[in-house]
Amino acid sequence: MSTTSSSPGAASPSSPNTRVRRLAERARYDEETVHAILDEAYVAHVGIVVDGLPVVIPYACARVGDELVVHGSTRAGTLSAIANGAPVCATVTLLDGLVFARSAFHSSMNYRSVVVHGAARIVDDPAEKVRCLDALVDHLMPGRRAHLRDATEGELEATQVVAIRLDAVSAKVRTGGPNEPHDDQLANVWGGVVPLAIRAGKPQADAITASDAIVPQVAGY
Amino acid sequence: MSTTSSSPGAASPSSPNTRVRRLAERARYDEETVHAILDEAYVAHVGIVVDGLPVVIPYACARVGDELVVHGSTRAGTLSAIANGAPVCATVTLLDGLVFARSAFHSSMNYRSVVVHGAARIVDDPAEKVRCLDALVDHLMPGRRAHLRDATEGELEATQVVAIRLDAVSAKVRTGGPNEPHDDQLANVWGGVVPLAIRAGKPQADAITASDAIVPQVAGY
Numbered sequence A, B: 001m002s003t004t005s006s007s008p009g010a011a012s013p014s015s016p017n018t019r020v021r022r023l024a025e026r027a028r029y030d031e032e033t034v035h036a037i038l039d040e041a042y043v044a045h046v047g048i049v050v051d052g053l054p055v056v057i058p059y060a061c062a063r064v065g066d067e068l069v070v071h072g073s074t075r076a077g078t079l080s081a082i083a084n085g086a087p088v089c090a091t092v093t094l095l096d097g098l099v100f101a102r103s104a105f106h107s108s109m110n111y112r113s114v115v116v117h118g119a120a121r122i123v124d125d126p127a128e129k130v131r132c133l134d135a136l137v138d139h140l141m142p143g144r145r146a147h148l149r150d151a152t153e154g155e156l157e158a159t160q161v162v163a164i165r166l167d168a169v170s171a172k173v174r175t176g177g178p179n180e181p182h183d184d185q186l187a188n189v190w191g192g193v194v195p196l197a198i199r200a201g202k203p204q205a206d207a208i209t210a211s212d213a214i215v216p217q218v219a220g221y
Helices: A016-025 A027-038 A077-083 A126-140 A153-158 B016-025 B027-038 B077-083 B126-140 B153-158
Strands: A043-050 A053-064 A067-073 A087-100 A108-122 A159-165 A168-174 A192-200 B043-050 B053-064 B067-073 B087-100 B108-122 B159-165 B168-174 B192-200
Touching: A027 A053, A027 A087, A027 A108, A027 A168, A043 A067, A043 A077, A043 B043, A043 B053, A043 B087, A053 A077, A053 A126, A053 B043, A053 B053, A053 B087, A053 B108, A067 A077, A067 A126, A077 A108, A077 A159, A087 B043, A087 B053, A108 B053, A126 A153, A126 A159, A153 A159, B027 B053, B027 B087, B027 B108, B027 B168, B043 B067, B043 B077, B053 B077, B053 B126, B067 B077, B067 B126, B077 B108, B077 B159, B126 B153, B126 B159, B153 B159
Parallel strands: none
Antiparallel strands: A043 A053, A043 A087, A053 A067, A067 A159, A087 A108, A087 A192, A108 A159, A108 A168, A192 B192, B043 B053, B043 B087, B053 B067, B067 B159, B087 B108, B087 B192, B108 B159, B108 B168
């Protein structure tokens, strides 16, 4: 059940050094794969080093061109460390299924993941900052931006937007059923895949919402 | 739409230093919250520092007592670094919903997250290693272990199990609808929550599986 095992179609090096080298070899292939995965992701887990120790924090994310964008309060310590140019590693994982083999060893998960290494930059140009925040809204809540008022000056000042370039990036993908030796293939034990996905439930309007307000459509993945 | 914003019921310090101090103050409260979140998680994003740079890798995970357990191939470089006592940060995020306010600024996500700081230990006692692997199987695939053959010596040798103690740990939880100023509360814009959860689809048996084999039940969260 290791997420480090079989990975057809993957660029999945085992260390940061090989990661970047292998990325360079497969850059075109990876861009398509990487973008498709990021474009389905709600959350990136962003790692930085603080006083020599790793810190991993989840952020809502969106791809904007060839960068991964996250945001938060200007008062958030971790985001400030990210924004100040500390090396970051942003990882996105889409869990697609549980793979039932007839042994624990060959059981697995289907998933698509992306690992990005790099330094973040603060998005401080006002127009670009607004574009990034609009992109975040419309990525997470498709079509929503058109229904919302513009951000105020105060809101923009209170919000920090950081962007991580998708240069040193790799994707890893596992698909398909169990991959196990013939001796294990016992018909009386169920083998196969149970798909998993993030799904949206019934929208719950608050008390203010008028009965004819347009209900958002959320796709999940 | 910041995951760093409002967090009712949370222990969510802004730096590793305060994190550990606040954990110590709220240890009993946190244990219940933390265990409940970890017990619904499929994946932990584990961060370590390699040559001064952060690396964040997703692992299938399970809580076993007061430890978070992950596993992988003994040949996996990152897991070996984790197992060798490097400081780690393991983060689990359960995404519970999208919060639709009438502004981007007050829009948010509902989620439950746990951040664990610590050093990992290799689980090398053979009996304990088997218990941890069994726990992983039954956490991710409830009741599955009883249907599977025992692991072979070779499989156990090829698998590395590492455990991270839940000592320096904090939980962060956001629930509920939009929290926005009165002036923003326009009835003609839909406000509220669209729940999100990982859901299981229809199990897809492989060609070997007999028609009367017991189909696994997967709960999602």
